[in-house]
Amino acid sequence: MLDTAGIETVFREESARAIASLVRRFGDIDLAEEAVQEAFMEAVRRWPADGPPPSPAGWIITTARNRAVDRLRRESLRTQRHLEAMTLEDDMAHQTHEIEDDRLRLIFTCCHPALATAAQVALTLRLIGGLTTPEIARAFLTPESTMAQRLVRAKRKIKAANIPYRVPAAAELSDRLKPVLAVGYLVFNEGFVATTGEQLTRDDLAVEGIRLARLLFDLMPDEPEVMGLLALMLLTHSRRAARVDSEGRLVRLADQDRRLWDRGLIEEGHELVRRCLRRNLPGPYQIQAAISAVHTDAEDAADTDWAQVLALYRQLRAFDPSPVIALNQAVALAEVAGPQSGLSQVESLDLEGYHLYHAIRADFLARLGREDEAIEAYERAIALTSNQAELNHLNAMLEIIRARPPHPTSRVSGDAPSSGNAGPIEGRRRR
Amino acid sequence: MSQYLLSVYYDETVPDPSPDQMAQMYLDVETLNEKIRTAGAWVFGGGLHTPDTSTVVRQSDGEIVITDGPLPEAKEQIGGFWIIDALDLDAALAWAKQATVACMGPVEVRPFQEEPQG
Numbered sequence: 042m043l044d045t046a047g048i049e050t051v052f053r054e055e056s057a058r059a060i061a062s063l064v065r066r067f068g069d070i071d072l073a074e075e076a077v078q079e080a081f082m083e084a085v086r087r088w089p090a091d092g093p094p095p096s097p098a099g100w101i102i103t104t105a106r107n108r109a110v111d112r113l114r115r116e117s118l119r120t121q122r123h124l125e126a127m128t129l130e131d132d133m134a135h136q137t138h139e140i141e142d143d144r145l146r147l148i149f150t151c152c153h154p155a156l157a158t159a160a161q162v163a164l165t166l167r168l169i170g171g172l173t174t175p176e177i178a179r180a181f182l183t184p185e186s187t188m189a190q191r192l193v194r195a196k197r198k199i200k201a202a203n204i205p206y207r208v209p210a211a212a213e214l215s216d217r218l219k220p221v222l223a224v225g226y227l228v229f230n231e232g233f234v235a236t237t238g239e240q241l242t243r244d245d246l247a248v249e250g251i252r253l254a255r256l257l258f259d260l261m262p263d264e265p266e267v268m269g270l271l272a273l274m275l276l277t278h279s280r281r282a283a284r285v286d287s288e289g290r291l292v293r294l295a296d297q298d299r300r301l302w303d304r305g306l307i308e309e310g311h312e313l314v315r316r317c318l319r320r321n322l323p324g325p326y327q328i329q330a331a332i333s334a335v336h337t338d339a340e341d342a343a344d345t346d347w348a349q350v351l352a353l354y355r356q357l358r359a360f361d362p363s364p365v366i367a368l369n370q371a372v373a374l375a376e377v378a379g380p381q382s383g384l385s386q387v388e389s390l391d392l393e394g395y396h397l398y399h400a401i402r403a404d405f406l407a408r409l410g411r412e413d414e415a416i417e418a419y420e421r422a423i424a425l426t427s428n429q430a431e432l433n434h435l436n437a438m439l440e441i442i443r444a445r446p447p448h449p450t451s452r453v454s455g456d457a458p459s460s461g462n463a464g465p466i467e468g469r470r471r472r
Numbered sequence: 473m474s475q476y477l478l479s480v481y482y483d484e485t486v487p488d489p490s491p492d493q494m495a496q497m498y499l500d501v502e503t504l505n506e507k508i509r510t511a512g513a514w515v516f517g518g519g520l521h522t523p524d525t526s527t528v529v530r531q532s533d534g535e536i537v538i539t540d541g542p543l544p545e546a547k548e549q550i551g552g553f554w555i556i557d558a559l560d561l562d563a564a565l566a567w568a569k570q571a572t573v574a575c576m577g578p579v580e581v582r583p584f585q586e587e588p589q590g
Contacts, residue, residue, distance in 0.1 A: 155561055202583045203474040205560040 043088050051097050052081050053171040057256075059101045060168055061143035063109055064150075065206055070168065070196050076109035077101065083108075144169065145260045146206040152221040153204050160195035161224050167192060169256070170228075170249055180246050181231065218261075222270050222326060225253045229274050247278055265320045269327030272313035276333035279306035291434035295342035307337045325360040328353050347376040364390040368398055371405075380408040396425035400435060407442050415442050475515060475584040476564040478554040480575040484523070485547050489576065500574035508556060508567060517554035551577065555584075 043051070056077050063073035080101050084093075094100035151164040162181075166172045172180075178188035198204070209217040229250025254271040261267050283297035292298075314334045317327040332353045339345040354370035367390055375383025384405040392398035403418035419439040426432050489497065501519075508514045526541030542549060554571065558564040564581050572579045 153561075155565070201585075202476075202581075203560045205562050207560075207562070 043093050045085055045089075048081070048084050048088055048093075051093070052077070052084070052101065055098045055101050056171040057144050057147070057169045058098055059105050061147040062102050063105055064147055065143045066106065067109055067113075068206070070199060072109055072112065073105070074168075076105040076112065079108040079112075080104040142208065143206075144256070145208050148221055148257070148260075149208055149217060150199060150204055150206050152217075152224050153199075154217070154220055155202065155204060156195055156198065158220070158223070158227070160191055160198075161220060162227055163188060163191050164195050165224050165253065166228065166249065170253060172249070180249075215266075218264065218266065221257065222266060225250055225257060225270055226274075226326070228253060229277075244281070247274075247281070250274055251278060265317050265322045266324040266326050268313050268317050268320075269324060269330045272310045272317065272330035273326055273333055275306045275313070276310035276330060276337050279303040279310065279337060285430050289430055289433055290437060291430045293434075294336060299341065302337065310334065310337070323356065323360075325357060328357045328360070332357070345376070347373055351377050364392050365395070365397075368392060368395075368401060372401060375405060375408075380405040384409065394425065396422045396431070396435075398422075399425065400438075403438070403442075407438075412442055412445055473557055473559060474561075474564070475586075476556055476558055476561075477580075477582045477584065478517075478556060478564070478568055478571055479550050479580045479582070480552045480571065480577050481548045481580065482551040482575075482577045483547055484549055493576070497574065497576060504567075504570050504574045507570070508554065513556045513558060513563075513567065515555040515557060517552070517556075519552035520550060523549045548578075551575070 059077045059080070060070075060073045063076055064070055067073060083104055084101070088094075148165065148169055151168055152161045156164070163177055166177045166180075167174065174189050174192060175185050177183075178185040181188070183191075208214075227250075229247050232244060232246025232248070232250055251271070251274050254267070254274050257264075257267045258271045279302050280294070280297060282303070283299065283301035284292055286292050310330065311334055314327075314330050317323075317330065332350055335346050335349050335353070351370065351373040354366065354373055358366050358370065368387060371383040371386040374386055384402065387398065387402050387405070390398065399418045399422035403415045403422060406412075406415035406418055416439065419435055419442065423432060423435045423439065426435060488494070505514070505517060508517070523542035526543070528539050528541045528543050530537055530539075552575070554567070556564060556567055558567065561581070561583070564583075568579045568581045
């Protein structure tokens with residue numbers, strides 16, 4: 042027996058298949074969404090009494106398709122295209138493979154480069170993730186009306202500009218895959234480090250990102266970057282329980298209680314990284330996953346193979362020359378060659394507006410015994426941070442430095458590797 | 473099949489390309505025009521005189537008023553355009569990619585409201 046909440050769960054799981062199948066058939070996202078919604082209403086009426094059908098997925102698609110045809114008849118929208126679609130004899134609903142292809146088509150539509158990133162994210166969460174507009178709005182701390190408007194505009198553009206429902210040809214696949222991967226990563230990362238708010242992690246978005254990545258991996262098992270993206274998410278997510286302490290402070294990688302890490306996710310992530318390495322077609326997500334694998338492979342912070350991390354960052358920078366990567370690389374460099382080397386690298390970067398730039402610089406300065414400059418850098422980092430858990434951490438670091446006796450003569454040697462007490466502060470990648 | 477307007481923009485504040493570059497541009501655009509025609513995508517296209525040659529006509533309080541153009545006081549102005557038939561946006565974008573290279577300026581792709589008749 043299924044109650045309404047249970048039926049909602051089934052629909053959430055199955056709606057992407059149904060919507061994708063109907064979009065392909067009728068070429069109209071709004072019609073597909075409305076028809077699936079009507080099928081849901083019918084399920085709420087019938088399933089509790091009759092029991093769920095043997096194949097809920099098939100039932101949803103068939104019912105939604107009938108509703109769509111009814112609606113077209115009712116509204117007399119019998120344009121040639123719709124009539125053709127209706128008279129097509131098809132048994133798509135029973136061919137799982139076809140339906141998988143439909144979802145993949147719809148993903149590439151949602152993440153079409155002609156749509157703005159914010160619209161790509163909203164459409165993907167709505168049509169592929171099965172989230173409601175209020176849920177998406179809440180997740181991104183956006184007013185519901187703004188999110189609704191964004192979705193309406195995006196769907197109108199798809200229709201007006203005739204953005205196709207098509208898996209790109211092999212020649213353009215790697216280019217077209219980039220925004221798809223970026224949307225998945227953005228959803229995950231927004232959940233991982235919420236831009237603003239009390240809690241550091243918004244688990245539901247991170248989980249949604251992983252769900253998307255798993256779907257992409259199911260649909261494109263041969264794309265190494267898809268594999269890399271999933272591995273990166275799993276390995277990052279494995280550390281979530283250790284990232285915030287009982288007082289709501291962010292805990293740096295080096296200080297985390299590794300017993301809290303999720304071994305199951307780590308094993309799954311490591312296996313995917315090994316598969317990537319065997320494929321030997323490296324890309325930015327795979328390399329970031331490999332960096333994460335080195336960290337999760339270490340018994341403790343001191344055991345971390347920093348030389349390996351540094352080498353991977355060098356490789357990553359060849360794909361992505363963004364200063365944020367250089368900033369993260371500097372953290373590894375400081376572990377291998379000392380805080381002075383790390384500091385020299387970050388000081389050439391143009392990241393004045395990025396809080397982690399100041400936080401990492403502050404850490405190097407503190408390790409070099411340059412307390413006054415470290416305090417100033419922490420203060421700048423704090424002024425640029427809106428996440429409460431990160432703020433708590435930075436304020437705590439600032440207090441530690443302020444409590445240090447001011448003995449400029451007691452500077453530590455600039456080029457000695459530290460005891461490893463400063464791991465990278467995990468943060469959002471920004472481009 | 474949809475119809476798209478491909479508008480080529482140029483920045484008025486940037487100095488004109490050299491005569492050699494101009495000659496190359498005309499050549500490249502003519503080659504592209506030929507490709508569009510051969511593919512059966514051609515509806516119309518052409519280059520425009522500079523915006524200071526334009527005239528704006530509008531109705532104001534029931535009167536028709538004619539003024540010196542251009543209408544938008546933007547530094548980016550339309551230098552020319554194509555109207556093409558294309559299967560979908562991807563097909564239109566494929567032409568636009570070639571157009572931006574040939575014209576050495578950004579190309580805006582906009583769909584027409586109505587599907588072409590027939």
